[in-house]
Amino acid sequence: MVDQRPVEAGISDFATWEPVLRLLLAEQQHRPAASPVRVTGSIGRGGWSLALTRRRPPPGRAAQVEDMQEEVDAVTRVQNALAAAGVDDVSFTAEIQPTGRTSLRLLGPSPAVEPGIGTPYPGALLLIEGSVPEPWRRLPDPVPTAVPSPSADPALLDRTLRERLPDAIGATEEEIDAAQARLGVTLPDELKVLYRVVRARWEDWGDDYEAAERVFAAVGCELLPLEGLSVADAASRDCRWEFAALEAVDTPPDAMVQGLVGSPGWIVFGDNGGGDRIAVDLTPGPRGHLGQVIMLSHEEDTGASLLADSLTDLVLGRRTAERVSPAAREHAVARVNVASLKSIQAAAHPGLEVLSVGVWDGAPLSLAPVTGLPRLRTLSAYPGTLADPLEIAKLTGLEFLELGPHDWRVLLDAGAVPRSLSAAAIMVWGRQDPLPIVALANEILALWNRPQIVQTVLEGDLGPVAQPTADGPDGG
Structure with a gap:
């Protein structure tokens, strides 16, 4: 969330919200006549949640943007205002009188509250600034006896890669030293050998995608450039508090890979082509090897699987497979x-x-x-x-x-x-008025002197509200 501040011009202009409100009002076909209508929703820069029924596409055709163009246009108007104000997301509730007089309440933002997921209700309340759940604080256990796998063979690795990639451009020692300084870690010998053969910069390949594919095939993964090496520590695995707090990590005594969210010794150098990160492991499990190759699934928030005992094994296609069992x-x-x-x-x-x-x-x-x-x-x-x-x-x-x-x-x-x-959440089921939930959240936040959820009230007029007929808006 961004720093707490009053909602700026654009967002606080009723006209910005009017198209969204009209769409939500039109959805209330069966509302009691002459009664106020209450609508709610949430809009963020990356998505929105509105109680709207979308038109079905013709048989045999997939849904297109054009099928919901009016909704997209209305939401985009709000998203542009959010971007201009530097606000990530806002929830809202509005009460629309039969006369069209409307009271719109914008709920948020607060730096102490995560946005709800597809709801106008607040997400996790961050009671201690900067706090993270226990699994995200867990550091790897020291394994002083860990050594490289017997299969690790830098000379064989170098020879194999040069045979497969005779025209590759390798990194200089200065470039490797710069990468180590940036990461704050000494790269294992096998990884240095790999980048001395091929530094994996796209500019070295130009527009020749086949050249890139040859490198990926030779290495056994989509290789990142030397400048793209990163540390897969816990902070690199972002997860909402209410989900992360339900996780637990553990390392069995016979594990090859430590059961962690992340580690300062997991050095990411590649991708499997499906969004899963591939790393060398400098903090292996009790039975693991220093420099073994692991994969971090993009579908999971904790743990990693063993791909190969060494980078040499990965390149030579000698893979293994082990994951810390969920049963553990x-x-x-x-x-x-x-x-x-x-x-x-x-x-x-x-x-x-x-x-x-x-x-x-x-x-x-x-x-x-x-x-x-x-x-x-x-x-x-x-x-x-x-x-x-x-x-x-x-x-x-x-x-x-x-x-x-x-x-x-x-x-x-x-x-x-x-x-x-350190954090809390209010579980809301069914359709409830967001205002009492926000008030409750603010009470909890106040106990820790945390920033409140801002409420901004906008008044406007949508004009006389058409009354629903007994048979619906189309009269039949």
């Missing part, structure tokens, strides 16, 4: 719901870090079985599933808490919101 982390994350664990007692054990209580059709549950657990840091509870929300006050190690509005109200009224929290 199951003990740390427990889900209690109609399809998983059937009680909180079944989830309780000393290693529990994350407790998620989902859809539940039985009697409300007590948190007593998990009171005093030393590692419990996250609680997410579906509205109405807890017998006594005040039991949360006994969970003294929580860093993230996600509850429904009623449970938050109970904690706030009792002064029992855990002060150990």
Whole structure:
């Protein structure tokens, strides 16, 4: 989020929002006559969420932008105003009177609140500035006995690459030294050999895509230029608080790769062509090798899989495969719901870090079985599933808490919101008025003296609102 400030000109011009409001109003075909209409939504620079029914394309044709051109035009008008004001996203709610008189409330931004996902409700509340969930703070365990794989052979690697790429342009020692200085790490010998043979700059290939493909085929991945090397540390794997807080990482004693979000020793040098990063691993697992090749999936927020014991093996096509099994982390994350664990007692054990209580059709549950657990840091509870929300006050190690509005109200009224929290979230199901949710979020933020969610009220007139007929707007 950007720095908190009043919404600037453009965004605060009612005319900017008028086309969006008219579209949402037209959607309310079955509203009671002579009653105000309330509409909500959210628009960001990269997308929007509006309760609009889109026209179906003709049979046999895929949907086109033209099929929703009026919506696109209306949203683009707002997005341009957001960009001009330096604002990433804004949620809104509006009440439209039968006369057309409209009160529009813009909700946000706040640097202490992540935007909601496809809803006008706030996302995670960042109670401690700069905080990240525990898995994102986890550093690799030292493995002082780790050595390169016996298959690592810089001389063979050099010879193989030069045979496959006789015309390649390699990096100079000065360029390699500059890359090491930029990254703050000494590159392993195999990686230096690779870039001494081919520096992988597109300007070296011109418009010859076949030359680039030959390099990628010779190496075994889409090779990044030397200047494109990066460190796959935890910060490089951006994840929203409410999702990241539900993750847990663990490294079994027989793992080749450490179970981490990221590591200062994961040096990304390539891509598999599908968005998955390929790196050499300088912080291997207990059974791993220094300089082994791993892959970080773009579909996952934690962990990495082993591709090859060495860069030599990767180039020679001698691949392996190992991933830290999700089962290795199951003990740390427990889900209690109609399809998983059937009680909180079944989830309780000393290693529990994350407790998620989902859809539940039985009697409300007590948190007593998990009171005093030393590692419990996250609680997410579906509205109405807890017998006594005040039991949360006994969970003294929580860093993230996600509850429904009623449970938050109970904690706030009792002064029992855990002060150990770094972030929080309000779970909203169904269509609810965003204004009480925003007010509740601001109460929670105020406990930590965090910036509030700004509300900007705009008044305007859409003109007399057409009244719906009994058979709908088209009379039939």
